[in-house]
Amino acid sequence: MVEAPRIAEIRQPGQFVIVRRGPGAERIPLTIADVDRDAGTISLVIQSVGKSTNELVALEVGDAITDIAGPLGRPTHLLDKGHAVCVGGGVGTAVAYPIAQALSRNGISVTSIIGGRSKEWVIYEDELRAVGEVVVCTDDGSYGRHGFVTEALKDLCEAGGIDEVFAIGPVPMMRGLPRS
Numbered sequence: 001m002v003e004a005p006r007i008a009e010i011r012q013p014g015q016f017v018i019v020r021r022g023p024g025a026e027r028i029p030l031t032i033a034d035v036d037r038d039a040g041t042i043s044l045v046i047q048s049v050g051k052s053t054n055e056l057v058a059l060e061v062g063d064a065i066t067d068i069a070g071p072l073g074r075p076t077h078l079l080d081k082g083h084a085v086c087v088g089g090g091v092g093t094a095v096a097y098p099i100a101q102a103l104s105r106n107g108i109s110v111t112s113i114i115g116g117r118s119k120e121w122v123i124y125e126d127e128l129r130a131v132g133e134v135v136v137c138t139d140d141g142s143y144g145r146h147g148f149v150t151e152a153l154k155d156l157c158e159a160g161g162i163d164e165v166f167a168i169g170p171v172p173m174m175r176g177l178p179r180s
Contacts, residue, residue, distance in 0.1 A: 005040030007032070007070050013098040014076030017044070019056065020067040026052040032071060033094040033124070034101075045094035045123065078102055082163030083109040085156060087149050087177075089169025090116055090122070097124045099166050104131035111135065113152045119143035150176035 009016060011032050019028050040049040048057045059065070063129055076099050078084075084103050088096035093114045100110045110132030116122040121140045128134045133150050136144030150173060156162065156176050167177055 001036075001039075001041040001043055002065065003040055004042050004068055004070075007068070008035040008037050008040050008042050011035050011042065011071040012075035012103045013078070014095070015071035015073045017042070017068050018072065019044070019065055019072030021055045021059075022066045025055070025066070027067075028052055029054070029072075029085060031091075031095045031098075033097055034127075045091055047091050059144060062064065076102075076166065078106060079108060079164045080106065081108065083111070083161055084111060085153065085162050085165045086112045086128075087153055087165060087167040087169065087173075088112065088114045089149050089167075089173040091123070092167075092169035092173070093122075093124045093128075095168040096166060097127055100128055100131050111156065112155070113137065113149045115139070115144075115149040115152075148176065149173060150178070154178045 005013060014027050016031050019030055030044045030046060032042050033045045046053050046056050048054050086096040088102040100112050102111050112128040112132060113135045114122060115137035118138050118140045122136055122143060125136060137147055137149050137152050138144055
């Protein structure tokens, strides 16, 4: 959680922030996965892959971030009726969550398909279950359905009744999405 009351107040699904840990540090774009408007906080999901992200995940409660700019980006356009499917591959699930949350709040039926390499890489499952149905996929079959989220989406599309799909994930996942 990061204290950012102004960002928490106005953030919409699909928006992000740019974070800089300290002077001269790299600028890192991060999804705003959740907000608590009352507390004035935002939740960021960070995959530790290099020096800058390692420094961010090493922060303790009370530590400071030099700069946080946002919310940035265009909010995701949400449908106003029907059934939506939110697909999140890996950390893309952190982007799918606020979209699913907003759709559910607007009375839309939501199915989320989320995945990871193995069970320990699956994130936001409980939060997504609170807003709709969830299908979990793991590449190695250690949890949920064995296989890729694209295969589960294909099956769901073939069953019909989907009005819109929101998909966020790595490039290979995006390339593998079924086309309508």
